[in-house]
Amino acid sequence: MGESAGPPVTVTFAGSGDAFGSGGRFQACIHVRSREHAPVLLDCGATSLAALKAAGLDPGEVCAVFVSHLHGDHFGGLPFLILDGQFTRRTSPLTVAGPPGTGARLRAVMEVLFPGSAGIARRFDVRVVELAPGTTQAVAGITVTSWEVDHPSGCPPLALRLETGGKAIAYTGDTAWTGDLPAVAAGADLLIAEAYSFDKPVPYHLRHADIAAHRGELTSRRIVLTHLSADMLAHADQVEFDVAHDGFAVTL
Numbered sequence: 001m002g003e004s005a006g007p008p009v010t011v012t013f014a015g016s017g018d019a020f021g022s023g024g025r026f027q028a029c030i031h032v033r034s035r036e037h038a039p040v041l042l043d044c045g046a047t048s049l050a051a052l053k054a055a056g057l058d059p060g061e062v063c064a065v066f067v068s069h070l071h072g073d074h075f076g077g078l079p080f081l082i083l084d085g086q087f088t089r090r091t092s093p094l095t096v097a098g099p100p101g102t103g104a105r106l107r108a109v110m111e112v113l114f115p116g117s118a119g120i121a122r123r124f125d126v127r128v129v130e131l132a133p134g135t136t137q138a139v140a141g142i143t144v145t146s147w148e149v150d151h152p153s154g155c156p157p158l159a160l161r162l163e164t165g166g167k168a169i170a171y172t173g174d175t176a177w178t179g180d181l182p183a184v185a186a187g188a189d190l191l192i193a194e195a196y197s198f199d200k201p202v203p204y205h206l207r208h209a210d211i212a213a214h215r216g217e218l219t220s221r222r223i224v225l226t227h228l229s230a231d232m233l234a235h236a237d238q239v240e241f242d243v244a245h246d247g248f249a250v251t252l
């Protein structure tokens, strides 16, 4: 994998779109490669297996998936990822870390999509870790901190911050603006911020206008916008930040 020569951390936006395929983009799926461990994902939307393969990233290498919230465009790809591992004879464990309730929702979605798949014996373990909002813990060799945000999805939605390879990656997930977001971003090497719409209010989502209005409070070294709706894509010429596209990679 060339870890010794490469950058400490590479973040690849395998999927940078919204739930609805706006702009032909894949749903949320952010791949984080560090020298310190096997790659991990931030979110795994329903289209993520195709997104990873389109970006030339091996799904079988992924050792952990950190899920911001339990909407299909953020965790609906997990049954496909797990079954892909089963059929490619994966042996290394997969950790799924998400909000309280992740274990039950993952079992439910597996049974709905592929009946009998939740309880089947596999060559690899699928370990679920539920992240209590407001806590920091080590998961799969990564330090993860979570904050509860404002985005109803059946279980507490989270903003997440990963520390790996000496770098900090902050991720808003989907949320209306909350007063915790400056803490999520504080001093991070990268803030990945949802920018669902340009300035049109959409309940429980961030707008480009929100990120711009609070820019002075967001002290990350870099900001990349993602989860873009058709409205946001239509305003591409007015955007004041870096914007992800599928396959866009950032080195930290």
Ligand SMILES: [Zn+2]
Binding pocket: 069, 071, 074, 151, 153, 174
């Ligand atoms: Zn959502």
Ligand SMILES: [Zn+2]
Binding pocket: 018, 019, 028, 071, 073, 074, 174, 227
């Ligand atoms: Zn979403």
